[in-house]
Amino acid sequence: MSVTTPAGFSAAGVTAGLKHSGGLDLAVVQNLGPLSSAATVFTSNRCKANPVIWSQQVMRGGSVRAIVLNSGGANCYTGSIGFQTTHATAEAVGDRLGVSAGEVIVCSTGLIGEQLDLDKITAGIWDATLALQKDDSTSAEAGLSAARAIMTTDTTPKQSAVTAPAGWSIGGMAKGAGMLAPGLATMLVVITTDAVLDSAQLDTALRTATRITFDRLDSDGCMSTNDTVSLLGSGASGIAPDEAEFAAALTAICQDLTLQLQADAEGSAHDVAITVRAAETEADAVTVARAVSRSNLFKTAIFGNDPNWGRVLAAVGTTDAAFDPYNIDVTINGVQVCTAGEPDQPRELVDLTPRSVTVLITLHAGDAEATIWTNDLTHAYVEENSAYSS
Amino acid sequence: MSVTTPAGFSAAGVTAGLKHSGGLDLAVVQNLGPLSSAATVFTSNRCKANPVIWSQQVMRGGSVRAIVLNSGGANCYTGSIGFQTTHATAEAVGDRLGVSAGEVIVCSTGLIGEQLDLDKITAGIWDATLALQKDDSTSAEAGLSAARAIMTTDTTPKQSAVTAPAGWSIGGMAKGAGMLAPGLATMLVVITTDAVLDSAQLDTALRTATRITFDRLDSDGCMSTNDTVSLLGSGASGIAPDEAEFAAALTAICQDLTLQLQADAEGSAHDVAITVRAAETEADAVTVARAVSRSNLFKTAIFGNDPNWGRVLAAVGTTDAAFDPYNIDVTINGVQVCTAGEPDQPRELVDLTPRSVTVLITLHAGDAEATIWTNDLTHAYVEENSAYSS
Numbered sequence: 001m002s003v004t005t006p007a008g009f010s011a012a013g014v015t016a017g018l019k020h021s022g023g024l025d026l027a028v029v030q031n032l033g034p035l036s037s038a039a040t041v042f043t044s045n046r047c048k049a050n051p052v053i054w055s056q057q058v059m060r061g062g063s064v065r066a067i068v069l070n071s072g073g074a075n076c077y078t079g080s081i082g083f084q085t086t087h088a089t090a091e092a093v094g095d096r097l098g099v100s101a102g103e104v105i106v107c108s109t110g111l112i113g114e115q116l117d118l119d120k121i122t123a124g125i126w127d128a129t130l131a132l133q134k135d136d137s138t139s140a141e142a143g144l145s146a147a148r149a150i151m152t153t154d155t156t157p158k159q160s161a162v163t164a165p166a167g168w169s170i171g172g173m174a175k176g177a178g179m180l181a182p183g184l185a186t187m188l189v190v191i192t193t194d195a196v197l198d199s200a201q202l203d204t205a206l207r208t209a210t211r212i213t214f215d216r217l218d219s220d221g222c223m224s225t226n227d228t229v230s231l232l233g234s235g236a237s238g239i240a241p242d243e244a245e246f247a248a249a250l251t252a253i254c255q256d257l258t259l260q261l262q263a264d265a266e267g268s269a270h271d272v273a274i275t276v277r278a279a280e281t282e283a284d285a286v287t288v289a290r291a292v293s294r295s296n297l298f299k300t301a302i303f304g305n306d307p308n309w310g311r312v313l314a315a316v317g318t319t320d321a322a323f324d325p326y327n328i329d330v331t332i333n334g335v336q337v338c339t340a341g342e343p344d345q346p347r348e349l350v351d352l353t354p355r356s357v358t359v360l361i362t363l364h365a366g367d368a369e370a371t372i373w374t375n376d377l378t379h380a381y382v383e384e385n386s387a388y389s390s
Numbered sequence: 391m392s393v394t395t396p397a398g399f400s401a402a403g404v405t406a407g408l409k410h411s412g413g414l415d416l417a418v419v420q421n422l423g424p425l426s427s428a429a430t431v432f433t434s435n436r437c438k439a440n441p442v443i444w445s446q447q448v449m450r451g452g453s454v455r456a457i458v459l460n461s462g463g464a465n466c467y468t469g470s471i472g473f474q475t476t477h478a479t480a481e482a483v484g485d486r487l488g489v490s491a492g493e494v495i496v497c498s499t500g501l502i503g504e505q506l507d508l509d510k511i512t513a514g515i516w517d518a519t520l521a522l523q524k525d526d527s528t529s530a531e532a533g534l535s536a537a538r539a540i541m542t543t544d545t546t547p548k549q550s551a552v553t554a555p556a557g558w559s560i561g562g563m564a565k566g567a568g569m570l571a572p573g574l575a576t577m578l579v580v581i582t583t584d585a586v587l588d589s590a591q592l593d594t595a596l597r598t599a600t601r602i603t604f605d606r607l608d609s610d611g612c613m614s615t616n617d618t619v620s621l622l623g624s625g626a627s628g629i630a631p632d633e634a635e636f637a638a639a640l641t642a643i644c645q646d647l648t649l650q651l652q653a654d655a656e657g658s659a660h661d662v663a664i665t666v667r668a669a670e671t672e673a674d675a676v677t678v679a680r681a682v683s684r685s686n687l688f689k690t691a692i693f694g695n696d697p698n699w700g701r702v703l704a705a706v707g708t709t710d711a712a713f714d715p716y717n718i719d720v721t722i723n724g725v726q727v728c729t730a731g732e733p734d735q736p737r738e739l740v741d742l743t744p745r746s747v748t749v750l751i752t753l754h755a756g757d758a759e760a761t762i763w764t765n766d767l768t769h770a771y772v773e774e775n776s777a778y779s780s
Contacts, residue, residue: 047707047715077703079716079732112700113733222687222701223708296686296767297612297775304776310502311612313467317437318613325437326469342469343503377686378776379769385687386694386768 001161002143005171006194008032008234011142012131013149016124018072018110018117024149026124027069029190030097030132035235038064039203040105041210043227049076050086051106052226058090058105062199065099067190067230068128069150070121071175073110076225085118092122096129107188107228109152109175147173150188153384158260160253168195168237170249174257176224177266189214189229189257194237195246205247206231212370213254216286219265219375221294229254262373267380270302272357277369284321285370288361291315292372299377302357307332307350312359313341322365329362391551392533395561396584398422398624400528402521403535406514408462408500408507414539415462416514419580420487420522421455425625428454429593430495431600433617439466440476441496442616448480448495452589455489457580457620458518459540460511461565463500466615475508482512486519497578497618499542499565537563540578543774548650550643558585558627560639564647566614567656579604579619579647584627585636595637596621602760603644606676609655609765611684619644652763657770660692662747667759674711675760678751681705682762689767692747697722697740702749703731712755719752 004011009031016026031038040059042052058064068089075082086106094101108116131137147157154177161171172191197205210229231250262271274292279285292298295315301308309330317325326341335350337343357376375381394401399421406416421428430449432442448454458479465472476496484491498506521527537547544567551561562581587595600619621640652661664682669675682688685705691698699720707715716731725740727733747766765771 045704045707046709047703074700077700077728077731077733079730112698112704113728113737115733220686222685222704225700225704225707294684295612296610296771300772300775303772306776308502310464310467310615313437314435314502314612314615317435317615319436338467338503340469341467343467343505347503377772379772381686382690382693382767382769382772385690386696 004143005161006169008236010137011146013145027146027149037233065103069107160256209251268375270376280322280366289372293374303376305352323363331360394533395551396559398626401536403539417536417539427623455493459497540565550646599641658765660766670712670756679762683764693766695742721750
């Protein structure tokens with residue numbers, strides 16, 4: 001269950017020496033064809049990293065043969081030298097795989113404002129592309145190595161795959177544990193498929209899937225400069241899928257990876273699903289749920305196992321969504337603590353000891369609904385983000 | 391230096407038994423006239439507490455004779471019973487002082503979603519209004535008692551006063567240590583003046599002052615349901631001030647109280663002033679500075695004495711302000727760590743050990759400027775807001 005699950009993909013993860021820890025830190029995923037279709041969504045942060053700027057140019061070409069990803073440095077706000085490093089990275093992969101640099105997507109993750117060591121990257125690419133030539137480069141182990149190589153503060157690699165009854169497959173890997181609040185895309189995610197689909201078809205399916213999965217994850221409210229989700233199609237199954245069926249399967253993969261990211265969010269002690277229902281529009285539901293997900297007072301209360309629903313409503317009230325402020329219901333882990341803006345069941349009945357928490361907010365303004373996935377705000381989050389540069 | 395500094399005001403702070411701690415928890419400030427002019431700005435949170443709803447009605451009358459404030463309960467999301475409690479509170483003060491309940495502003499602060507004990511409040515009002523009849527009710531000590539009675543998680547009372555060369559005075563008190571991100575007004579603030587000004591003149595001055603003081607404080611991004619800033623005019627000095635001079639003095643008082651609130655913010659270890667300059671508009675400068683002030687990753691980095699300017703730019707990039715993302719300078723505590731989107735001085739040169747931190751962001755898009763005052767995100771903040779309901 002990895003990016004090598006679909007036919008037509010090889011992967012490798014190697015140690016280039018970019019991470020101080022000495023772990024795997026450079027991955028290459030190669031699309032062996034016959035197709036080289038691709039779709040990618042990037043961060044909507046206006047401060048974009050050099051690899052994002054490069055990869056946006058690549059996507060205009062419409063053909064992607066490989067993705068190279070590094071941890072140990074974001075290559076963001078590193079100026080023209082940083083852009084040259086990204087360009088040289090794509091050139092090196094292209095040379096070694098016999099494809100154009102213009103068909104190589106580059107992704108980087110790590111500290112902003114520090115130059116990457118191009119010599120180490122070049123050596124890492126040499127090792128990785130050697131590994132891609134071996135028979136086991138299409139194995140699950142190869143996929144796992146790639147998934148490990150893109151980890152930063154992640155504690156576990158994140159992978160998902162599905163094979164449809166019709167015979168085509170989708171596989172994916174993701175990294176991301178902090179700066180986890182996607183605007184359009186999020187984090188670094190590579191998804192592969194052997195279904196026969198062109199780039200336009202992949203793009204439609206990818207945007208359908210990410211809109212209600214990665215885009216609804218808001219762990220710490222901080223949008224990254226490097227977020228990239230790429231979907232590569234090899235067509236190696238020879239099977240053209242039903243597009244709706246493909247989009248549904250892709251959405252399931254994206255949701256699985258989203259929940260893996262949430263579960264491994266930096267320092268988190270609770271996974272919180274905030275569902276807003278009976279909203280006038282889906283956009284309203286997202287706005288309200290996101291406002292609650294970004295309330296530090298709500299997040300610290302959840303960490304303290306305190307069902308402090310007043311902090312939920314105080315956050316709801318900052319939005320411009322359609323609702324009557326005094327006709328809102330709030331249910332936390334199944335206990336309706338607030339009905340029509342007044343106390344209902346005693347807050348003491350709410351059990352917040354499990355890691356999984358559900359908050360249900362009913363606006364009585366329509367029939368739209370949306371869920372945002374977030375985490376609590378903990379001592380471990382503060383520790384991880386104050387004691388170490390990342 | 392308190393609300394009793396201007397002539398024509400008395401104050402009292404008593405223990406009504408609303409706080410578990412048994413400390414002072416109910417304050418009354420009386421305007422002895424001859425004028426009863428007033429201006430008030432309220433929270434822009436749509437989920438407004440009962441005392442805010444009541445006081446908005448009072449302000450439509452244009453005359454305010456007294457303000458009663460309690461800690462130990464916000465009286466927010468307490469339904470019609472809660473509104474009746476607020477109404478009865480105003481009636482009790484009005485009866486005791488011989489004024490109309492419709493001239494009594496009510497302010498409450500504490501936990502949302504719990505009913506206040508009206509019997510305790512009524513008894514507290516009896517005690518407070520007895521104290522107001524004594525000679526020392528216009529003393530600095532009386533003002534200090536009132537300032538102490540409105541404290542919740544505040545560790546120190548917050549007061550400020552000035553007497554102009556022309557002979558009129560302004561005094562003020564404030565509370566607020568958490569849920570500290572005003573939308574229009576913020577927290578509970580009472581400001582008094584003996585200058586001869588009508589309500590419309592006070593309103594103009596108050597909005598001028600709060601727009602660039604309380605409105606620019608964003609400690610934890612969480613807007614309260616109870617925020618109220620009231621300015622009462624007694625006219626007792628007999629002096630009609632120069633309006634511009636008055637607005638400047640009022641702004642100075644508001645800024646002093648704002649910085650006292652920042653310095654006492656829950657669990658904070660740093661006071662951070664984020665100044666955005668060379669913005670196209672002042673609104674742009676505020677938007678950018680506020681986005682940085684709300685980045686948990688920036689705030690934890692400051693706690694960790696880490697001048698992580700990449701987190702500054704990642705937050706800047708989420709806004710729609712006018713700027714070229716690759717032509718932004720960042721200076722932290724006097725060290726220019728980023729110039730035109732590239733690393734400049736080594737981050738190791740930045741000393742973040744003092745409590746006071748300045749972040750200067752230059753957008754090169756115009757000549758507008760604004761400052762947002764915020765705090766860092768610390769273990770103590772998480773502790774205070776997870777271990778105790780507030």
